[in-house]
Amino acid sequence: MTTPSDILMQAQAMADQLTAWRRDIHMHPELSFQEERTANLVAGQLAALGIETQTGVGKTGVVGYLGDGGPAIAIRADMDALPIQEENDVAYASQTPGVMHACGHDAHTAILLGVATILARMPDRPAGQVRFLFQPSEEDSDDENKSGATRMIEDKALDGVDGVIALHVASDLPSKRITIVDGPASANEDSFEIWLRGTGGHGAFPHQTVDPTFILAQVLNSIHGIRARRIDPTKAAALSIGMILAGAASNVIPSQVYLSGTMRSFDDGVRQQLRDELAKVLEISRVLGGDFEMKLWPGYPAMINDVDVARLVRVSTRDLVGAHAIMEAEPMMAAEDFSYMTRKAPGAMFMLGAKKDGVERPHHTPVFDIDESAMPLGAAVLADVACRLLRQKASQ
Ligand SMILES: [Zn+2]
Ligand SMILES: [Zn+2]
Structure with missing residues (x-):
């Protein structure tokens, strides 16, 4: 044999x-x-x-x-x-x-x-x-x-x-x-793209705009809080932003900010929770007078x-x-x-x-x-x- x-x-x-x-x-x-x-x-x-x-x-x-x-x-x-x-x-x-x-x-x-x-x-x-x-x-x-x-x-x-x-x-x-x-x-891997939308304008008159970079600052903190404050600490997860793009001049408030990133987990429940919590956090942009669009690109399980x-x-x-x-x-x-x-x-x-x-x-x-x-x-x-x-x- x-x-x-x-x-x-x-x-x-x-x-x-x-x-x-x-x-x-x-x-x-x-x-x-x-x-x-x-x-x-x-x-x-x-x-x-x-x-x-x-x-x-x-x-x-x-x-x-x-x-x-x-x-x-x-x-x-x-x-x-x-x-x-x-x-x-x-x-x-x-x-x-x-x-x-x-x-x-x-x-x-x-x-x-x-x-x-x-x-x-x-x-x-x-x-x-x-x-x-x-x-x-x-x-x-x-x-x-x-x-x-x-x-x-x-x-x-x-x-x-x-x-x-x-x-x-x-x-x-x-x-x-x-x-x-x-x-x-x-x-589990999902990637995402986000557009935070506001109303642009002159950098000298911020009160006449809805500044999407200010919205970004609030949203970004909350995105990084998902892993720390919303996911069961005994379960593995990672959420990382890999791209942030906005603006073209120092004295112009842009009308939108683009972000993209990736989410990882082992547990299918955690995967869904990451998706849900991310969408929830983006609601902050509406409270601040702006808006958002998100595209989720589901990756491999x-x-x-x-x-x-x-x-x-x-x-x-x-x-x-x-x-x-x-x-x-x-x-x-x-x-x-x-x-x-x-x-x-x-x-x-x-x-x-x-x-x-x-x-x-x-x-x-x-x-x-x-x-x-x-x-x-x-x-x-x-x-x-x-x-x-x-x-x-x-x-x-
Ligand atoms: Zn490879
Ligand atoms: Zn390979």
Whole structure:
């Protein structure tokens, strides 16, 4: 029988191939919902493995179906890059000006191709189906405010799935270390735009105006009071204003102030409360003789890791490389659209440490890069957990 150490050996034997795939994709990054070259590469590799392949899923996504009958386990990788100009001086740097794989989705795609290779060649693969989900657009949404995960789900990529797993590389986590949290793992995210309206005029005659900058001062304090005074202090929440724009001259009182910001939480009740309290606070502008308009842009829901799937990730990591590889983790306030998939089937995402060198290389920056030698471990864990889930679901 194929053991976890066999899987690890096979993954390590693929190290050069994983790096080659990752560098190829890294050199040719594609923005959200434009992953056509990447999808072609993926579909070609899946077909070469004899895996039934469907393209154009969720617009530019690819799904591979390996095996049939019995339980179905899905493994997801995202494929999109970011509108960032790469600053790394490496042979495999992005060849597309202004576009860069600065979140590691190139590595996710390469790793999932490795997982497909391992599982397709496994003579005693457990009964059931493994579905390889190569998802477009994790970083952005289309003009209907839907990201790649939602589009894949709409195209039935997760229908009949009994479990779903994924990883995310982490450029700030020691290489070849793994973290996973139980329950809420990433945040509910909503962004908003606000226009505070008054009546502009001459700076020398403020009494003849309704000054929206004065309204802003009252509203801003109250917005920052929501977290402190309205949300249960035992529950996590963040509300930040990222933009304030007003005025054009020192002696002119503007007629409106523009604000935008973001709200984060783990609990769905807290998410709704943040929305409601924000709208309530803006009423202050009416009391002061002005008015407001608010647009809420609902973002991704919180990602909830299934406790049983998370446990399997820990057991698998321990059996593959030892318990020392598992590090303690806290939930993160960032948002991740894999959350839509974990709401369709029990699932979990783990973080794969891939810190490259002594330099800080944060995600979404021009200097982002990873230690590629962490990729085989990621592939081994995903392949091994998929096998464990298939066996577990078959015996239920
Ligand atoms: Zn990202
Ligand atoms: Zn990402």
